Amino acid sequence: MDQTNFAAPEFPSTPFLCVDAEVMDRNLAAMAGRAAAAGLSLRPHAKTHKVPEIARRQLELGAVGLTVATLGEAEVFAAAGCTDLFLAYPLWVTPARAARIKSLAARAALRIGVDSVEAARELGQAVAGCGVQVVVEVDSGHHRSGCRPDDAGTVAQAALDHGLAVAGVFTFPGHGYGPGKRGPAAGQEAAALATAAASLVAAGIPAGTVSGGSTPTAADADAGVLTELRPGVYAFNDAQQVELGSCGWDDVALTAVATVVSSTGRSVILDAGSKVLGADQPAWATGGGRILGMPGARITALSEHHATVAIPDGVPMPRRGDILQAVPNHVCAAVNLADELVVVRDGAPAGTWAVAARGRNN
């Protein structure tokens, strides 16, 4: 991508998000191959890209279906032809949502997460009979949503009692996002899922799908326990994944193409700020993002339309008008800010993809 002339008139004015399609294709194929080699189903999380064209490519490469975070995302991907969707979220089912779930279930195999007896009962009362299947969410250490692993059987039984089929159990090992935490989190993921699956079996319910996986933990996923992986970020990767060691620089497929507009001392200001890159910055991150091809540079401050980039000693100072490629810390957040992604293939512009599920938060 570094040979691309982003100042060419075929490109929009900066800042814009750009996907290197070759890198992305390689990322998609690598994860598909890894899952297949381990005997695991792959159900990529589409919240990362929100793009039907990319989802189709993931399905062509063997994904069993997609994971989504919201009903709105599910509707976009169902409309784009995806017929197997897992809404991995403990929805509160209002009458309006129940109608949307039934409509979706008429068009696609639909799984929905539940993490409590109450949630299972409410979902059953609202939509039993429409074909929706339940997947029980368990907490493997991230301490967000999810029931205790040994309560999974009780929650599954509540779903059955209220007319819902049970497809299995899942967890999100989000606590793997930290230096040195990927391996331990994958271990806790496997332990929690093993307990949850045993809890279902003890209740006389087949364990079915045992679903885990995030991009950082995917490489360490325990194929003796899991049957399914749900990574999302791997399609593009981002600065967090580079800094966590779960990908290399050559695996970064999405950047914010930005222009130097000002400079002072050893810092330059780019025209891509938090309204393009997102503001995610975990405590362990080295800054507000990274710069492709300039590994020593650091984004030391982000405001809405300014990124302050410290240029390392020994590197020639970029000049006003120079174009750099900033790597967002968290690509899911960056993509959700953009209405379209500019695609580059072989260094040349290759059209755009609409971020069709952008902003579909409800």
Next chain:
Amino acid sequence: MDQTNFAAPEFPSTPFLCVDAEVMDRNLAAMAGRAAAAGLSLRPHAKTHKVPEIARRQLELGAVGLTVATLGEAEVFAAAGCTDLFLAYPLWVTPARAARIKSLAARAALRIGVDSVEAARELGQAVAGCGVQVVVEVDSGHHRSGCRPDDAGTVAQAALDHGLAVAGVFTFPGHGYGPGKRGPAAGQEAAALATAAASLVAAGIPAGTVSGGSTPTAADADAGVLTELRPGVYAFNDAQQVELGSCGWDDVALTAVATVVSSTGRSVILDAGSKVLGADQPAWATGGGRILGMPGARITALSEHHATVAIPDGVPMPRRGDILQAVPNHVCAAVNLADELVVVRDGAPAGTWAVAARGRNN
């Protein structure tokens, strides 16, 4: 707003952003009154709301024009009928941008920021003669863009030398965003602008507009130096402003309406995460946002679709299905994530406003 029944079928499913129009109107009138009483022009920054309906109300209340951050925003507000725009950003002027600037300048009085001799020359070479005026940006301590205050006359002279009229000087006292920093930042703003204005006068150039102001520093703006204020956030306010003491809870006009979907111990999970609230969290903030009507609650973690809220002891635990109103840390970031804002007046739904300039980053 707390009497509003957000579960009523007239409202969309949560999460969504909601504006209390009465609170917003009061905020708009208060800032307009404060500026008028101080003899200052008000040029609100429209990047906060991105909504033409709100911009029109600001202009009806006496604003001299709008401030914007990008050409795309300027185009949206020009199309909505605003005829006086200040693009407070050191643009890199490509041929494509030059054409857009000329088109805008034919429809509206247009001012553009420059912060170096090079930027002034380049802008003049690209668009001199179309009527654009330059405002010289100076650094008052935020250390982002902006030249040294005593270089302002040199930059202004470069603009004149390249065929551009000079409208004045401006600064953004962004270093006022911190506990105890509002007053000192306002003092530095006034000192920098006074130096910059004197630098123009020493070069034989009238100081013209002397523009400063942000929501935190507006109350302390020095009317003996400034002639113009450019606050943005004041229209809605947010958790940062509450925590900085620049507004009270009753001045918060925008919230993310969200449903409790899960709970554990003394925490609940809301269905509004960083894709609704934004991820801005300065080091001094007490969390990822606040909860309206529950000042002791803290958002202890944000992921894309989950906010973990610690409920204070003594407060009844919200239950699954309860609706809460989360106050974003940084309202500009939250609004930029939404395609529309739901409006409430007298506690009842009163339509929606399109976030017309959302995502117009270039």
